[in-house]
Amino acid sequence: SQQGEEDPQALSIQEGENATMNCSYKTSINNLQWYRQNSGRGLVHLILIRSNEREKHSGRLRVTLDTSKKSSSLLITASRAADTASYFCATSRGGGGNKLTFGTGTQLKVEL
């Protein structure tokens, strides 16, 4: 079953603009991860935020987590055409297994 749901399902922006994607989930988590998937490089890990963290940065990526609302957002600043991809949030309850439950994804298109 899909734990998370991303919003919007699809997003089209111009190069240089910021892109924001949201993820909602249903159960308590240990950490939440964002992945990018495109035809060229497959599924790639972007960033991980733990349940006791509220915000995390990595290069042009900014992730926030609100455990009280069971939601997370991914902000990509100064987007580039190469950022065109599907973005998935994935939640984990942690532990030795670290089973990931993926959301439905947001398709981002960055136009020149």
Place this chain on the structure above:
Amino acid sequence: EAGVAQSPRYKIIEKRQSVAFWCNPISGHATLYWYQQILGQGPKLLIQFQNNGVVDDSQLPKDRFSAERLKGVDSTLKIQPAKLEDSAVYLCASSRGGGAGILSYEQYFGPGTRLTVT
């Protein structure tokens, strides 16, 4: 470091036939995962191994799907017999696992095998 290897990349079979996928994880990664990704959806975990033991196979359709990781390194996933609804991309991933801190949680994915069942 070399990434996760999978083969074949593409496979077309008729329903009721059998098929097998192979995965070689990143060297030293203790945990190996098989996911099924249907077009337009996120990946769904089928089975997870820690070394050569199964950690979670709750979403594996055991009447037709099987997987093994005999020596705790590479793994095979088999479908027998295949159904039309098995058409999907099958992704293999690995992670350090073993509780090696937060880095153990990052999963590295292979390119996947695109299966079409006709």
